[in-house]
Amino acid sequence: MWIYRIDEPRLGAVRVREWRRRARHAIGLLVLLLVLATTGLMVLDQSKAPFGSRLFTAVWDAVNLTTTLGDFSDFDVRQKQFMLAAMFVTMLVAAFAISRLTGILSGDDVVAYRENRTMERKFETLSNHVVVVGYRSLGQSIAEKLRRAGETVLVLVADKDMADRAAESGHLVILSAPEVFDDALRHAQLQNAKALVVTTPNGDANLAVTLLAHALNRSLPIIAPGENSLRKTLLENAGATGVVIGDELLADAMMERLAVRTEATS
Structure with missing residues (x-):
């Protein structure tokens, strides 16, 4: 890709x-x-x-x-x-x-320009896709699971190495500097997307992305991670339809394992 x-x-x-x-x-x-x-x-x-x-x-x-x-x-x-x-x-x-x-059309910037023109044509028909913001370990795992489930995945990142890895994995990718990341969301065809999943470790960035994505498409399902109950409330007020608190999930999983082990020894 x-x-x-x-x-x-x-x-x-x-x-x-x-x-x-x-x-x-x-x-x-x-x-x-x-x-x-x-x-x-x-x-x-x-x-x-x-x-x-x-x-x-x-x-x-x-x-x-x-x-x-x-x-x-x-x-x-x-x-x-x-x-x-x-x-x-x-x-x-x-x-x-x-x-x-000779040579003027072989530079990296010209290659990027040509890729953009091709991607713009792809965006014209892009719909029913899932947008994944971030491509660290969590983003990679979610994007891969979505791909295996047959979903079209569009990855939004601000890091070139992550963009290269996502493209090599077969995903559509938008690379944008953090200060103009709102442009990335505007190019992501959110009006036609199935859902948006925020996966970055930066809580403030996740809140900003959720707020802008909700403004662009108020009916878009948005899933985001939250550090605590206060952050969960903020994300929900910003437009998130589902907020996952990692510590609570980990605690529940550990309690389930503890319960199983206690039953096994009783």
Whole structure:
């Protein structure tokens, strides 16, 4: 899977526009060369053929010149001298065009720009998916369980290494810097999502994500972890439909194990 980057591809877009500008310049130079070659061949053509015929022959020879496919053995000395000069200019123009265009589209920022364009097309049809915010151990476990259950998972992270791991695991990924993470949520198609699961260890960040996600889609089921009953209340007021307190779950699991062991020894 590819990664949608919120803030990185801007330079890639600039580079793509610059490549297109250079490509237009290179094409313009080639067209200018064709026009000059055609004009020169028309001037040097001493035949009595009609103007239209001489023009077509000149254009044909000029195109053959730029593609190096022509056979100019029937030319006189002046025409051959002109073609030699034109061939030299053609090689210079071609070398200039190659030097200006080669490499500009191979940078990481351009690759990210292209990935974003592909991901945007995927987002247009994305629906009924589960958004997982964070991809540490808890986020990885939840995303993997959802994937095994046949769900489409969209992972939102602020760390590049986590984004790479999530993409390698086959998930759709949005990578965003923490200060613009609200943009990540806006790109996550929450209006069409099935649910959102918050898994980061930062309680304040979880509260902010829950609040913004609820504002974007008030009917969206939001599951978030809470450190205590006060945090649970805050998350529920922010829009969380389910808050899991880890200590309570761990305590219940340990009590169940203790009960089983007590029954076994009685």
